[in-house]
Amino acid sequence: MIRLEKRPQPSKVWGTLTPVLAVIATMIAGGILFWMLGKDPLEAIRTIFWDPLFHETFGPYSRPQLLVKAGPLILIAIGLSLGFRAGIWNIGAEGQYIMGAICGAAVGLAFYPSESILIFPAMVLAGAIGGWAWAMIPGVLKVKFGTNEILVSLMLVYVAENILASVSQGLLKNPDGMGFPGSRNFRDFPAAHNTDLIAGTGMHWGVAAAFIAVILAYILLTRHMLGFQVRLTGEAPRAAKFAGVNPTRLILFCLGTSGALAGLAGLFEVSGPSGQVSIDFNAGYGFTAIIVAFLGRLHPIGILLAGLLMALTYIGGELAQLMLGLPGAAIQMFQGMLMFFLLAMDMLSHYRVRWKTPAAAQEGAN
Amino acid sequence: MTGDMRQGDALMTLEGLTKAYPGVLANDQVSFSLLPGEVHALLGENGAGKSTLVKMIYGLVKPDAGQMTLNGEAFAPVNPAAARAAGVAMVFQHFSLFDALSVAENIALGMDNPPSTRELASRIREVSQAYGLPLDPDRIVGDLSAGERQRVEIIRCLLQNPKLLIMDEPTSVLTPQEVEILFETLRKLTSEGTSILYISHKLEEIRALCEHATILRHGVVVDTCDPREKSARELAELMVGDKLHVPSRDPAEPGAVALSLSGVSMPSPSEFGTDLRNVSLEVRKGEVLGIGGVAGNGQDELLAVMSGEARAQDGSITLAGEEINTLSPGARRARGLLTAPEERLGHSAAPEMSLIENALLTGSVREKLVDRGFLRWNKTEKFARRIIEAFDVRTPSADNAAGSLSGGNLQKFVIGREVLQNPDVLVVNQPTWGVDAAAAASIRQSLLDLAHKGAAVIVISQDLDELMEISDRFTALNEGRLARPVPTQGLSVEEIGLMMGGAESDEVAA
Incomplete structure (x- = not known):
């Protein structure tokens, strides 16, 4: 019989080991799934985890994609994790992402076709402010009227989507676009284009910003009073109040920061990989980032790894659909398995497993 | 056997x-x-x-x-x-x-x-x-x-x-x-x-x-x-398993008024709490004021209004003659008013956090554990170790989570954290609740020592024996009202019972 015993404190060793175990368990269970679908399990696993990085033909194409996809996920998830740590639930990062992209792009397009080097920094600033302002709406409503930030931020996503549809057919529409919806393409606007910093790596400014955000968040949470207050508020809200944390300021800080980072991610995406403001340029990064934040245990380094892993399964999944003809649903199921095993393996860091002989179990029951 | x-x-x-x-x-x-x-x-x-x-x-x-x-x-x-x-x-x-x-x-x-x-x-x-x-x-x-x-x-x-x-x-x-x-x-x-x-x-x-x-x-x-x-x-x-140390005292002559509340009223922040009604009290340097009363008669609210977690609606609170009602908990600490609430897990300490982090919780201002926003972990750890050593907190290390300590040990840590910051006024609520005899005696002794060194101490407690033992003056909370403080010496248990609440008298008859 197996028995679980709660550890007095979560184990650090298991905390780092469980993600690795979870990936292995996912590979095994996923392999069985693919085998039952009539595919070679080893080949399928290799296609998802190995080929995107190391395949001779596809590697060069998909390696940059890894950073392109992981960048915005990490950037948004870092911002969200601050709020989640403090028990402030910004679910509307997708909306802040869209508004950041619109604001940043609008500033850039307003100066078309200027070649000033100040344009891109101004766009970055406008993107951050756009996301920040959109997140301030649930923030101020919560602080002033006690509204629920989950609901308000989520509903503002749909408002943002409608604004996006409107501007890409109206205000920001490409005057030379022959009536098609969507803005000018930033590829044709060098001063405002977010190109690869090192050609062919996918390493654009947004990815750099994501790495910087990881480092700053790590410093904030481990070395700064504000980070301590964020953690304290999440762990014990009453103790935080007793310690003198100002809840209003903390709510506005967390929502504002996550909004600004989501806005930045949107701006970097629209001016880089996506290239233009269009009706559906947003790819759900704002929602996926919520999963990335939790997968990374709300820890900056964890989020960095989770973002990369998430991006890898997306790219590998697409590759597997293409190469092996695996159905898209099987890939989604595979990703679901990864979440499942990661969360389930968490048990090992909080509990220890004891094996009990049947005889001893019998004695205990008597 | x-x-x-x-x-x-x-x-x-x-x-x-x-x-x-x-x-x-x-x-x-x-x-x-x-x-x-x-x-x-x-x-x-x-x-x-x-x-x-x-x-x-x-x-x-x-x-x-x-x-x-x-x-x-x-x-x-x-x-x-x-x-x-x-x-x-x-x-x-x-x-x-x-x-x-x-x-x-x-x-x-x-x-x-x-x-x-x-x-x-x-x-x-x-x-x-x-x-x-x-x-x-x-x-x-x-x-x-x-x-x-x-x-x-x-x-x-x-x-x-x-x-x-x-x-x-x-x-x-x-x-x-x-x-x-x-x-x-x-x-x-x-x-x-x-x-x-x-x-x-x-x-x-x-x-x-x-x-x-x-x-x-x-x-x-x-x-x-x-x-x-x-x-x-x-x-x-x-x-x-040892000789018990009975707190000893050596009452000092009370000095100037350190903290005073006059006519303080406050609706309770929680639905089933008790509103404070026209509470007035004064505590002088070097004295221990005991506040008795059955739980739920406004103790938490009284502590909150002094710690700065809640603001009095009416009346004034002065610390060394200065009005402090609008000050935040941090600002009050800076001025020398420290508090220790009743609930250890989740209020005076964060259970999932280490003792070092819990030392930072209230010690950041007076112990200067923060430098331009950045945390001085080394100094914080030293402060935590000082508390652990001076107050005999039994824990494997300062890295252990506060919640892994026994109630008595955590309480010693919490009280020690405030006492070692040399407060001018210390307010504690139920300092020995659920704490074993030896730990309780050492906590009481540390409160007496603090008063002897010239601090004003307010002890809110349900344990009457404790209040009789350590307080110079006694008063009691009943439905958010505070009785007029009287000298503890010569007070009988019956008188105390009456101060604690006329409302209970019909139940006594039943």
Whole structure:
């Protein structure tokens, strides 16, 4: 019989080991799934985890994609994790992402076709402010009227989507676009284009910003009073109040920061990989980032790894659909398995497993 | 040991009960027996293994080894429902009641097969009358006093006709008058043959109520005795295994007024809290002001209004002559007013965080643990170690989570954290609640030492013996009103009881 015993404190060793175990368990269970679908399990696993990085033909194409996809996920998830740590639930990062992209792009397009080097920094600033302002709406409503930030931020996503549809057919529409919806393409606007910093790596400014955000968040949470207050508020809200944390300021800080980072991610995406403001340029990064934040245990380094892993399964999944003809649903199921095993393996860091002989179990029951 | 001789006609016997947790042997070969109709005290410091032992009896924890018998038959409850079915009931130290539900609804929730509400209400009335525990089944629990809430728990147990009733620290929330009512009930129960296993730190009570005591230390039964034949001090020394240090005092001449509240009124921030009404008090340098009162009479609110977690609606609060009502908790700390709330887990300390982080929680301002927003972890760790050392906090290291410490040790840490910051005024709420005798004595001594060094100390407590021992002046909170402080010396228990609440007097008559 197996028995679980709660550890007095979560184990650090298991905390780092469980993600690795979870990936292995996912590979095994996923392999069985693919085998039952009539595919070679080893080949399928290799296609998802190995080929995107190391395949001779596809590697060069998909390696940059890894950073392109992981960048915005990490950037948004870092911002969200601050709020989640403090028990402030910004679910509307997708909306802040869209508004950041619109604001940043609008500033850039307003100066078309200027070649000033100040344009891109101004766009970055406008993107951050756009996301920040959109997140301030649930923030101020919560602080002033006690509204629920989950609901308000989520509903503002749909408002943002409608604004996006409107501007890409109206205000920001490409005057030379022959009536098609969507803005000018930033590829044709060098001063405002977010190109690869090192050609062919996918390493654009947004990815750099994501790495910087990881480092700053790590410093904030481990070395700064504000980070301590964020953690304290999440762990014990009453103790935080007793310690003198100002809840209003903390709510506005967390929502504002996550909004600004989501806005930045949107701006970097629209001016880089996506290239233009269009009706559906947003790819759900704002929602996926919520999963990335939790997968990374709300820890900056964890989020960095989770973002990369998430991006890898997306790219590998697409590759597997293409190469092996695996159905898209099987890939989604595979990703679901990864979440499942990661969360389930968490048990090992909080509990220890004891094996009990049947005889001893019998004695205990008597 | 006497246990062996008593086994023949025992209601319950425990033999060689052993339970190990990672890193600690909570119970090691514990054996004793309970006679029908006796009140048996289980004595021991915090962490001595009392809770583990009763949890095994109540089916919450499975022993690693050893046997129990009930009425001569093997007894090994797999869960509390099995224990209840066998006739074992338990009243916990922390009540498990829902404020928004009625008494009858709460009782129904705790029963395995609740009867219809009307039938249950009439049975509650019957039982409450039979045992002298007045209780209206239709009242909302949120409106009840702590003593009445305890009655709900007791009646919930009595409805099952238990053969053994386990009570964990039952009097810590009661006025002296309520304690008398409870003891009457317990004596009536034992006269009908029910046995009671009674856990308490209050040695005088144990001497008044119990016929037999088993003393645990570090999970081992170290002695058994008849508490009526021992003095409270002898019992305490058996528990601690050492000579007990009785707080000594050397009253200094009180100095200038350090903190004063005048006409402070404040609606309670919580729905079932108590509003403060026109509270005025003054505390001088070098004196200890004791504030008694039954829990839920505005203690939390009074502390919050002083700590800065809440603002007074009317009236003024001055610290060394300066109005501080609008200042934040941090600003008050900077000016020398420190506080320690009652609830350790989640209020005065964050349970999941390490002791180092908890040292930072209130120490950041006065100990200068923050430099332009950045945390000085080395300095914080030194501060935490200083607290641990000076206040004899038993913990493997300063990195351990606050929640992994026993209640007494964490409380020593919390009090130590405030005392070591050299406050001008220290306000503590229930400083020794749920803390063992030795730790309580050392906490009291540190408060007295602080006052002797010239700080003003306010102690809010339900433990009257404690207040009598350490305070220079005494007052009491009753429904958010504060009585006029009087000198402690020469105050009788009856006078105190009256100060604590005229509202309780009709219940005394009942």
